[in-house]
Amino acid sequence: MATIDTITNRPESGMSAGDAYFETSSDKIVVWTGSAWTEIASDNSSSSSFTNAYSVDFDGTNDIVSGPTVGTTVGTCSMWFYNDDVITTGSTGQVLLNTKSSYFGIVLGNQTALSNGLIAIQYLQSGQHRTIGYTGSGLSLASGWHHIMTAWVSSSSTNPGNPGYDIWLDGVKVGNDTANTAPTAPDILADNGNGFHLGARFGTGSIYRPFNGKIDEFAVWSGNVSGDIANIYNSGAGAVDLNSSGVVGTAPEIWWRMGDDDGGTGTTITNQGSLGSSADGTLVNGPTFSTDVPS
Numbered sequence: 001m002a003t004i005d006t007i008t009n010r011p012e013s014g015m016s017a018g019d020a021y022f023e024t025s026s027d028k029i030v031v032w033t034g035s036a037w038t039e040i041a042s043d044n045s046s047s048s049s050f051t052n053a054y055s056v057d058f059d060g061t062n063d064i065v066s067g068p069t070v071g072t073t074v075g076t077c078s079m080w081f082y083n084d085d086v087i088t089t090g091s092t093g094q095v096l097l098n099t100k101s102s103y104f105g106i107v108l109g110n111q112t113a114l115s116n117g118l119i120a121i122q123y124l125q126s127g128q129h130r131t132i133g134y135t136g137s138g139l140s141l142a143s144g145w146h147h148i149m150t151a152w153v154s155s156s157s158t159n160p161g162n163p164g165y166d167i168w169l170d171g172v173k174v175g176n177d178t179a180n181t182a183p184t185a186p187d188i189l190a191d192n193g194n195g196f197h198l199g200a201r202f203g204t205g206s207i208y209r210p211f212n213g214k215i216d217e218f219a220v221w222s223g224n225v226s227g228d229i230a231n232i233y234n235s236g237a238g239a240v241d242l243n244s245s246g247v248v249g250t251a252p253e254i255w256w257r258m259g260d261d262d263g264g265t266g267t268t269i270t271n272q273g274s275l276g277s278s279a280d281g282t283l284v285n286g287p288t289f290s291t292d293v294p295s
Contacts, residue, residue, distance in 0.1 A: 255271065
């Protein structure tokens, strides 16, 4: 009779598709699919350890999700987004993430000082606003669900041989172009002003470059977790448990599930990261919960 190994907790690395264990801490058989763990409950029925039911829909006019002043170093930022519009290098910029004082941010489409920009990272360095991005003549991004990750790495394509930010689009590291001096240190997420925002740049009461589409599973780590990009992107199959050591070696400080921890109701986005409720988000100007999620 075939047997499987018994372990206390599922391993964090070194797995191959099809590896199976009896995990004593959960009293379940766990099987590695090649991108995520599947659990089989003791009654022989398969049980999913993680579900994703909601995203937040932005109207492209003035919808935002507002976060507090947190002062967290942006070592890694990850999110899923659904762009209603086809994005090209000539498209008017649409903001996924930004802050009042132009600290760390992510913009889709054309961006000042970045030629042929499809995706731009904005950051503040030495008191000046700077931009790097994924550029190239003729690039475009079809309407639909996509995943983006940015991470501060020790040797980046932005600043070859030196530390800098790199960008992953749909699980693949894409080329970066430096529009200004390359960054010398990772940026800070909202250490002054009025916090940070998803869906637009919001400052002095005005909305700039609003996003038309949906955002889901927004997360920020103070360190570099780009080594776990394959698990986080999950082969495009949708969201994964970012607090699971079997997915990411370090839990995020900020993790907004965009309705899943709030029943898809109300105006609060409950933070599931290590900063807890001090980094909760608030729906402003009427963005709505949607059951359309990456899958």
